[in-house]
Amino acid sequence: KAGVTQTPRYLIKTRGQQVTLSCSPISGHRSVSWYQQTPGQGLQFLFEYFSETQRNKGNFPGRFSGRQFSNSRSEMNVSTLELGDSALYLCASSLASSGGAYEQYFGPGTRLTVT
Amino acid sequence: DAKTTQPPSMDCAEGRAANLPCNHSTISGNEYVYWYRQIHSQGPQYIIHGLKNNETNEMASLIITEDRKSSTLILPHATLRDTAVYYCIVRAHTGTASKLTFGTGTRLQVTL
Numbered sequence: 001k002a003g004v005t006q007t008p009r010y011l012i013k014t015r016g017q018q019v020t021l022s023c024s025p026i027s028g029h030r031s032v033s034w035y036q037q038t039p040g041q042g043l044q045f046l047f048e049y050f051s052e053t054q055r056n057k058g059n060f061p062g063r064f065s066g067r068q069f070s071n072s073r074s075e076m077n078v079s080t081l082e083l084g085d086s087a088l089y090l091c092a093s094s095l096a097s098s099g100g101a102y103e104q105y106f107g108p109g110t111r112l113t114v115t
Numbered sequence: 116d117a118k119t120t121q122p123p124s125m126d127c128a129e130g131r132a133a134n135l136p137c138n139h140s141t142i143s144g145n146e147y148v149y150w151y152r153q154i155h156s157q158g159p160q161y162i163i164h165g166l167k168n169n170e171t172n173e174m175a176s177l178i179i180t181e182d183r184k185s186s187t188l189i190l191p192h193a194t195l196r197d198t199a200v201y202y203c204i205v206r207a208h209t210g211t212a213s214k215l216t217f218g219t220g221t222r223l224q225v226t227l
Contacts, residue, residue, distance in 0.1 A: 004158070033214070033215075035215075035217075042217055042218075042219060043159070043202075043215075043217035044217075045214045045215065045216070048214065056214055058214065088156070090158050090159070092158070092159075092215075102208075103149075103161040103164070104161065104215060105161060106158030106159045106160070107158050108157060108158050109156075109157070109158050111156075
């Protein structure tokens with residue numbers, strides 16, 4: 001079974017621009033979560049989507065947004081990029097539905113550099 | 116989710132067992148202990164999780180103390196490829212929450 005895929009793997013943008021990152025979950029997984037990883041803050045939860053609805057959100061400004069499509073693929077968007085948005089953005093998928101034990105499987109990440 | 120405390124770093128000789136401790140003294144009765152690891156610049160990898168019984172899978176064993184305030188992840192025969200940052204996470208299996216709260220983890224260095 002194919003794992004979680006993220007595109008692009010590397011991206012360089014300038015301040016003020018916007019960026020869209022894509023994540024394809026493991027087949028059959030309906031939940032997609034996004035995380036930001038920086039050297040200073042570590043791994044931080046951004047948001048989670050399930051059945052095209054955002055059902056959990058971390059403490060990030062409104063410049064960070066996402067969506068999920070009917071095939072469970074997800075995109076996250078960051079508008080008006082700042083230097084501090086440079087990070088590894090990780091996507092994780094799981095079978096999560098209405099509780100119970102489930103694990104999250106992470107993709108390789110997208111390395112975003114803002115100059 | 117309850118907070119966890121882990122040593123910042125540990126060393127282990129290849130072939131030996133690596134025992135990684137985690138303290139979660141404020142864990143609630145419905146919270147599970149999860150372990151993930153992250154090899155440099157890759158996405159975190161799920162290892163194992165448990166509630167109160169000891170658990171074992173092909174990767175590792177998880178030993179949870181009877182009072183559930185601490186646990187130990189055991190890699191029985193560490194290899195160089197086990198060098199990574201190991202995260203202990205405590206979370207409940209609620210209906211809608213999937214958020215993982217990562218701490219700073221333990222950097223395990225496996226050496227020859």
